Amino acid sequence: MGFKAWSEMLAQALREIDAGVLSKVVLARACELQRAGGIPIDDALAALNAEYPECYRFLFEPRPGHAFLGATPELLLSTSGRAVRSMALAGSQKRGATPELDAALERELLESAKDRREHLIVLDALRERLQPLASVLHTGDTVAMKLRNIQHLHTPVEAELRQALGALPLVELLHPTPALGGAPRDAALSFIRAAEPLTRGWYAAPVGWLDTQLDGSFCVAIRSAVVQEERAWLYAG
Numbered sequence: 369m370g371f372k373a374w375s376e377m378l379a380q381a382l383r384e385i386d387a388g389v390l391s392k393v394v395l396a397r398a399c400e401l402q403r404a405g406g407i408p409i410d411d412a413l414a415a416l417n418a419e420y421p422e423c424y425r426f427l428f429e430p431r432p433g434h435a436f437l438g439a440t441p442e443l444l445l446s447t448s449g450r451a452v453r454s455m456a457l458a459g460s461q462k463r464g465a466t467p468e469l470d471a472a473l474e475r476e477l478l479e480s481a482k483d484r485r486e487h488l489i490v491l492d493a494l495r496e497r498l499q500p501l502a503s504v505l506h507t508g509d510t511v512a513m514k515l516r517n518i519q520h521l522h523t524p525v526e527a528e529l530r531q532a533l534g535a536l537p538l539v540e541l542l543h544p545t546p547a548l549g550g551a552p553r554d555a556a557l558s559f560i561r562a563a564e565p566l567t568r569g570w571y572a573a574p575v576g577w578l579d580t581q582l583d584g585s586f587c588v589a590i591r592s593a594v595v596q597e598e599r600a601w602l603y604a605g
Contacts, residue, residue, distance in 0.1 A: 369397045369565060377563050384559060392489045393550035393559055396605040398566050407595045409435050419516060424587035426575045436570045438592025441515055442547065444574050445538050446585040450529040452498065452538060456491035457513065458547045459483030459521035474512045474519060487521040490547045494525050497541050504528040534582030539574050548572045548588060548605055570594060571603040 369377075377395055384390045401407075409429065416425050420439035429435040446453045461477035464470030477483055491507065499505055505527045513522035550556025560568075571594070576586030593602045 373565070380563060381559065390556055390559060391551045392486060392546050393556045394546075394548050394605045395560065395564060396566070396568060396571065396603055397564075398571075398601045398603045401600045401602065402598055403600075404598060406433060406597050407600050409433075409437065409595055412593075412595075413437055422515060423591075424575075426587065426589065426592075428570075428575065433595070433597040435595045436575075436589070436592060437595070438589055440587050440590050440592070441513060441520065442588040442590060444542055444545070444576075444586045444588050445535065447533075447535045447538060447583045449581075449583065450532045452502075452527040452529060454494055454498070454525040454527075454542065456487060456494055456507075456523040456525065456545075456547070457520050458490040459487040461512075461519050463514065463517055463519060470514075474514075477512055477519060477521060478510070483521055487523070489551050490545055491523050491525070493546050493551060493553075494542065498525070498527045501529050501533070501541075502527040503530050535576070535578060535584040535586060536582065539576075539586050543574050543588075544572065545588070548590060568603070572605065 374397060381390070381393050381395060384393070409427070413425065413427050416437070416439040423439040423441045424443070425439045427435060427437040442457045443453065443455050459477060459480065460483070461473050464473045487510065495505060495507065508524040510521055510523045512519045549560065570589065571592055573589050574586040575589045576584050578584040590605060593600050
């Protein structure tokens, strides 16, 4: 997608927000790369492991040369019996080149009304969806999560459910959060389907694992790429 088409799509989204149809929508685009001889998937995963050790790194390769991989900071949920962990992760700022500049940018992020509003939409959606199932629901303090090249507003969310459900029903309940879809959910997803020229496919899907008790952990597969032998599509929202 060229910059002009991207700008027009953003302008359309802003009109929907101004009209009150949407309060938030997260649009995505993809960049296609080609490499003769194939994409070195193992090398790409090793680079992600080295550059983003604080993120959830994942590789799903249903057949050789065809893969989905990435490094995401965003936990959708983790379950252990009746205990559930999740997070609101929304609102972004770059890192500073010096400790002083980095601290100033962190303060700017924490005090930004725009980023706080965006973050609260995600946090409220998580609480709204978990509350009917929970006997206890707790949200922690909002802080800056610092990654190598970016920092985000981050609020941990923990719940004690009335009964253990396992991870998959909660994945269905929470996905997609407004952090990668929007709000209201149905209106935002309808807008995305109509406006985006790409098919998201696996991009932003829940990726994780289950144990024999059907508990597990799932991250949100943003900052990811789909590889098909000599071609790769890099996604960003």
